[in-house]
Amino acid sequence: MVVNLKEVARHAQVSVATASRVLSGSDYPVNDDMRRRVEASANELGYVPNAQAQGLLWGNPRAVGLVVGDVGDPYFSGMVEGLQALATELQYLVTVVNTRRSLRHELDAFRTLRAHRVGIAILAGSGLVRPEYPEAMTVALQAAKDAGEAVVTVGRHTLGVEVSTVEVDNVEAGRLLGRHLRDLGHADVGVLAGSMDLTSTVDRVKGLREVLGEGLVVREIEATRDGGWNAAGPLLVEHPGLTALVGTADQMAIGASAWLRADGRRVPDEISVAGCNDIWVSRDLVPSLTTVHLPLQEMGAAALRLGIAARDGQIGHEHLQVELVVRESTGPAAPSRQ
């Protein structure tokens, strides 16, 4: 059904070896007549080389696998965007696997990518803090390294294995937000936090707590716009004294903001709101969202660059800066209502 090299060779009346030499772009000398005949046949029959067979021989040097928590999350899709841009330029094939933010799925995902011999595996999902996790992952990573595969982790704690990393200081991100709010007079701050299984969430909360201490009320919610929308009200009912709300990712802050507006509360006059990541739309909201900028696209691109270097045995680390972006959604603390 599907045309293979043998058929092309037969159609062109040459041996498979010759056909291969022409079609695989080998620099082996081939008579011009035959070369033409082979090319014509391949065209006519619609021959497409089987990358799997080629991969069996060569390995798959131009394939990257990307493990993300959820492509729908702007944090990940920003990274995917940056990685894809570079990948397209460099002619790399990108395969994306979702973990649905779960331990078991992440290991599975990693195995799947290894099975497909991607050569470069990028773990973009933030690391899980569960104790049993790093251990299992360490074993898997070591195996990959031993097999000569490149592994890059993005925005997570390093594991027991030396791999290339793209690092973002999430604790610092939390600190920056904390200081900004403290300087505005906020003492009682509610945090809408994504999964506390993720190091990124835990770190951001840690940074906030360093500055704001006991004034922090943390609520773990689904890391989506709707999660923020649904959680804002109940949180404020339970803790009416809160003068600011921080989302550990922008979309939660956006949801919370929307709910506050719908509830008739003015931001930032009555309550301040801040996020984290600086997704593209944050600056265009009204009020525009105060947040911590992460160079998401650059993180994706850096991961691929490091992965390519790692294939050549060069383990590297890229430390990218986070930056507080003060916009309109934060202002001086209103007098506590409590």
Next chain:
Amino acid sequence: MVVNLKEVARHAQVSVATASRVLSGSDYPVNDDMRRRVEASANELGYVPNAQAQGLLWGNPRAVGLVVGDVGDPYFSGMVEGLQALATELQYLVTVVNTRRSLRHELDAFRTLRAHRVGIAILAGSGLVRPEYPEAMTVALQAAKDAGEAVVTVGRHTLGVEVSTVEVDNVEAGRLLGRHLRDLGHADVGVLAGSMDLTSTVDRVKGLREVLGEGLVVREIEATRDGGWNAAGPLLVEHPGLTALVGTADQMAIGASAWLRADGRRVPDEISVAGCNDIWVSRDLVPSLTTVHLPLQEMGAAALRLGIAARDGQIGHEHLQVELVVRESTGPAAPSRQ
């Protein structure tokens, strides 16, 4: 370097056949001792089956390839999100290739996916209107069909080949926006249009023109938030009589809105703004964005479902409805300033 089945077999002191039977999940009966030995060895050596070799034998039934114009575009990432969700559930591996919205790249992308024997190829990038394009693509599609591969196109005109399609009526989307604006008294409307090479753009403009006729001023711009931001000012300088701006995709409308606000023009009192696609954030803007809702996630999921059916020879068509969502960014036409 990398552990293969032979080494596992040797380590477990069994034949490769036995090892394969255990590790590939065959239901072939194997002695419990041996089974345990093989599993232990595989574990110890960190064996990961080579999916390429397996693919050579079986084909790759659980792989989907997705061709998109640009993963950074919310239109595509919405679709990718929906498709990934279903793919993860069904244990499909998703490979995404970017075309950068170009003819040559799209054919290349399609070939690449075929080379990797994805089994299901989904063309999500909107079709190009250039005359030479459909012809080249038709040939490629026919070849894929002949090879028994499933092809699904999303949101583009059908080509010369019978393939499964997810259809969205872009002309109707344009009409809905046009009527809404006309009913509000808008006669002079500026359109910030994405690439006019794309059928989706052309169709939406066509729908708008059907209703608004000569009152339409179309400007082709880069289909991004910044494209909208940059184009709004110049367009209004050249055509000060415009009372409404429509983006053929939400992000352009969002950029334009932001520029208008920065320029001190009130939306919708002084000028109305509308978009298309209804990306997740559109409802949370201030003013919230009037747009045409496309079920992006559902489009992605439907594409995969149709692809799976197509592998079984069932060509199908899913026609998804578009729906006008009237929000706050559109209002009665202000008296023309001209």
Next chain:
DNA sequence: ATGAAAGCGCTAACAA
């Protein structure tokens, strides 16, 4: 310059 044949890692007949 060309072709025959070995072999990449794996599975599935086929034998034993």
Next chain:
DNA sequence: TTGTTAGCGCTTTCAT
């Protein structure tokens, strides 16, 4: 129940 072997599509020695 186990092992031997052919072969998936391709590239690449090795002869010719």
